Amino acid sequence: MKLVGNSRYQKAANGSLLLDFLRRSGGASRRRISRELGLQPSTVTYIVNRLLQAGLVVESGFGGNDPADSSDEPARGSGRRATRIVINPTYGAVIGLDLQADYYKALVTDIAGEEIVCVHREYHAAAAGFEALFSSVLAEVESRIPRNMPVLGAGVAIPGVVDPEGPVIEECWSHNLTGAHLGEFLARTFSYPVLMENDANCCAWKTLWYDSRDEDDSFVYLLPRFHRQELLPEGYPSVGVGLGLVYNGTIYNGFTRRAGEFRSLFFEESGNVPGQIALTPLEMNRVSRDAGIRRKLVVELLRTLILFMHISNPRALFVGGDLSSEGDLIRRVLEEDLRQEWDALARSGVQVEVLGNAEYDAARGAAAAVLDTLYSIPRIGGREQDARIWRSLLTNLID
Structure with missing residues (x-):
């Protein structure tokens, strides 16, 4: 599905722009969104309506609750106060997994990046093959997520040299892997996109x-x-x-x-x-x-x-x-x-x-790498892996 250069791309790109503003601001009225982003009110209305239909955002209270919205007033003769648009925290979950040779740490967030679940368990990775370990750990983490929240994507932190595009683990001595191409395995095993990246990254x-x-x-x-x-x-x-x-x-x-x-x-x-x-x-x-x-x-x-x-x-x-x-x-x-x-x-x-509290940094960052694709407009010629995740997360908006 080609997105670059057509109206579907523009709609989803505007959706990403608006969602990122809501994430950073904590919510805003339609008028403030239009003013801050420089979008036409009709464009904001269209995007917000699509996001509301998709469940990515919800209406919450009045715009006047936000000092930055203090200048917002109801349209002349409408008799209605401006409502705030906020990201829906129950829309879906994103898994961040730090997968080491002797333990894993997982942190699950909502689409605003707020923590929902964190899990830590030690094991002996050599007792199972890497793919079996990978599958069992993600299944274990999924079982801890509230049932009303579908998994939108997972980011997995791995030590060593990782190419997210393949994805390929080119070299990882702690899991004893060299040149491991995982694209087919991930597509076959998981219903949601999985991004793999080096743990320090x-x-x-x-x-x-x-x-x-x-x-x-x-x-x-x-x-x-x-x-x-x-x-x-x-x-x-x-x-x-x-x-x-x-x-x-x-x-x-x-x-x-x-x-x-x-x-x-x-x-x-x-x-x-x-x-x-x-x-x-x-x-x-x-x-x-x-x-x-x-x-x-x-x-x-x-x-x-x-x-x-x-x-x-x-x-x-x-x-x-x-x-x-x-x-x-x-x-x-x-x-x-x-x-x-x-x-x-x-x-x-x-x-x-x-950093005094960095225990879950790799897991939290793995989830953030996935979330970043939701809130960033894909670059022309950018990574196909990013575009795949972006399309998956915004499919309700662009279809």
Whole structure:
């Protein structure tokens, strides 16, 4: 179904524009929507009526309840006060799934991005094939969603190199996958669209959607993960490090989608087992229990990243994952171990923010990546995966 360049595309594009305004504003009258978006009142009336029919929005109270609508008055002689249009939170649910080798974390939102359900469970991924694990986890999460809310889509965060277009997991050592083409499996198994993305990129999506200061924000999201060695493929490191890179409001994937694949300045490759940091396997297995080893890891990570941030000049470095509770440690490392390097970087305005509650960031960001396709107008020549999700979510509006 071709959308670009025809009236159906324009209707749905205007619908996305209007929905995004309602999401950001929390609701508005038709007059305010027309005024703020620069759309003709007749166009707003048509779109709102279609959205009401589809159930994507509902009427709620009067426009006068919103200070920004205080200038709204009923049309002369109508005798009616302006009603507010708000997004319908029960229209449908979006699943965000963080699928790791030894656990999963899922967060389900409504179409406004508000949390409905969150789930966390540990397992031994190697006990089942990847597709079987994938199917059983999503089925388990679906069972927790209220029955009156259909699933509109799912975003799945996976460590490693992921191409969402295929989707293809090009390389994921924690699930022992290489070149895994999943498009046919997803189409055969799920009735809703599924978007797959790198887990650190999903954390960046979460920050963009919920915490970003402006639409042109630039930042780095550091995602260290400490895994249980006995639940990983034999010989693979139990510490993984990913980076989500955002420049001018856009996630940067790199030429071959490997941007953000961390590699320490101090790592020395040996053999065929992948690695990223200079800690020994024994140290990695003890990092969650040994404060001295954690400090050694933090020094290595930050010493490498400070050089990178001098070159790329982001606004901030966000630290999440399994170091999100280590604010005091990171502050001490910057002030004591890396003072000279950090002072030079801080003078350029870069900030380091340790996220105290980042446990579900990858899952929340995976859901946000799906929601973004509902609230963004697809670009001509953009990703076909985005267009498929967009068509699915807005099918009641454009048909």
